[in-house]
Amino acid sequence: MNQCLPYIKKLCNAVCQGYNLETGGEVANITIKGGNSLLVELGDYIDKDAEKEKLLTQLKKLEGEIKRCQNMLSNEKFTSKAPKEKVELEKNKLADYQSKYDAVKEKIELM
Structure with a gap:
C-alpha cells in the first residue's frame, strides 16, 4: 500500500489520514492487492x-x-x-x- 499512496493522493487529491483507523459507517471500501483496504469517507455524497x-x-x-x-x-x-x-x-x-x-x-x- 505504501508504494501506491503517492499515486492515490495525486489522482484523487486525497490526504492519507493514517493506517488501520476506525471509521464510521459512511465509507466506500475496496480491497486492493495485498489484502489492503482503501476507505473513502463519503458523508453526504451518496x-x-x-x-x-x-x-x-x-x-x-x-x-x-x-x-x-x-x-x-x-x-x-x-x-x-x-x-x-x-x-x-x-x-x-x-x-x-x-x-x-x-x-x-x-x-x-x-x-
Missing part, C-alpha cells in the same frame, strides 16, 4: 438507499454464484470426471465468491 439496493443486488448475484459452485463441487460426476485443474478452479472461485459475499454483507450491516 444516496444511501441507492447504494444499499446496489449492494443487495450484488449480494443476490454472489449467492447465485456460490450456489452454482457448491452444486458443481457436490456433483460426484463432475468431481470424478473433470480435470483436477478444473475442480481446483471451481474451489478457488467458491472461496473468492464467499469472501466477496462476506465483504458485501458486512457493508450492508454497516449502513
Whole structure:
C-alpha cells in the first residue's frame, strides 16, 4: 500500500489520514492487492438507499454464484470426471465468491 499512496493522493487529491483507523459507517471500501483496504469517507455524497439496493443486488448475484459452485463441487460426476485443474478452479472461485459475499454483507450491516 505504501508504494501506491503517492499515486492515490495525486489522482484523487486525497490526504492519507493514517493506517488501520476506525471509521464510521459512511465509507466506500475496496480491497486492493495485498489484502489492503482503501476507505473513502463519503458523508453526504451518496444516496444511501441507492447504494444499499446496489449492494443487495450484488449480494443476490454472489449467492447465485456460490450456489452454482457448491452444486458443481457436490456433483460426484463432475468431481470424478473433470480435470483436477478444473475442480481446483471451481474451489478457488467458491472461496473468492464467499469472501466477496462476506465483504458485501458486512457493508450492508454497516449502513
